[in-house]
Amino acid sequence: MTYFPAVLLFALFASTVFGITQRETPRAMIRYGIYCFVLFVGSAIALSWLMFFIAR
Amino acid sequence: MATEENKNAAAGSGSQSGAKAASQPAAQQGFVYLPLIAGWLVPGAGHFLLGKWVRGSLLAAAILGMFVTGLAMHGELYTSVHNILEILCLAGDLGNGLLYVAGRIAGWGAEQVQTTVGDWGARFIVVAGLLNVIAAVDAHNLRTGRKS
Numbered sequence: 434m435t436y437f438p439a440v441l442l443f444a445l446f447a448s449t450v451f452g453i454t455q456r457e458t459p460r461a462m463i464r465y466g467i468y469c470f471v472l473f474v475g476s477a478i479a480l481s482w483l484m485f486f487i488a489r
Numbered sequence: 490m491a492t493e494e495n496k497n498a499a500a501g502s503g504s505q506s507g508a509k510a511a512s513q514p515a516a517q518q519g520f521v522y523l524p525l526i527a528g529w530l531v532p533g534a535g536h537f538l539l540g541k542w543v544r545g546s547l548l549a550a551a552i553l554g555m556f557v558t559g560l561a562m563h564g565e566l567y568t569s570v571h572n573i574l575e576i577l578c579l580a581g582d583l584g585n586g587l588l589y590v591a592g593r594i595a596g597w598g599a600e601q602v603q604t605t606v607g608d609w610g611a612r613f614i615v616v617a618g619l620l621n622v623i624a625a626v627d628a629h630n631l632r633t634g635r636k637s
Contacts, residue, residue: 434562439609442558443616449551450620453544454627457637 444473524632528625530586535628548624555617556588559598564610566598578611584618 452466528535533549536542566589567579582589592598602608630636 434606434609439562439606442554443613446551446555446558447616447620449547450624453548454623 440474440477444470444477448473521632522629524628525625528628529584529621532586532588532621532624535625536631539628539631541628541631552585552617552621552624553588555613555620556585559610559613559617560592562610562613563599563602563604563607564612564614565600565602565607566592566614567611568593578615581615581618584620584622585614586621589618 448466448469451469452462452464456462456465524535524538526535527538531549532552533545536545536548567575567582570576570579585592598614599607599610602611627636
């Protein structure tokens, strides 16, 4: 398994639990779960590019 | 006089708490920590006990998925600790409840992490345990009425 699928799986599982446990209504759970997923994946991509430029 | 006021206040609060207890559903009575303990031992079980089948199924799928993915990546189940970081990882692993016990008995996971992917796998297993603790606490909050 490469890094990016691992990030996607991690983000999927973690954001599912965060969404269900941190919000009360189903609609808010879905919205918060998507928000967490995007933050997980987005921050991983942003940090990867940051490290790429630092390493150059 | 003061005693009489205290008596009235006590009687008032007593009748209020009685009314509150009567308004609580039957599921709110009994051992209050059962969903917390069940949810820790088996992912999603705390929500199943409270009749939250969809939430429980999704939580169980996510936590089991994280745990199994970690094992598939040849992650390590922490058995002995030598430094503070390993103590924290073991604490996270213990959050998996019976999954961790089953893994120890059956000898799941790598003996020692030797690859990068295996290191990620060990982190997946630790985080699965931490997510399971969050889910168990959520079941407890549902049980006590702190969350609906």
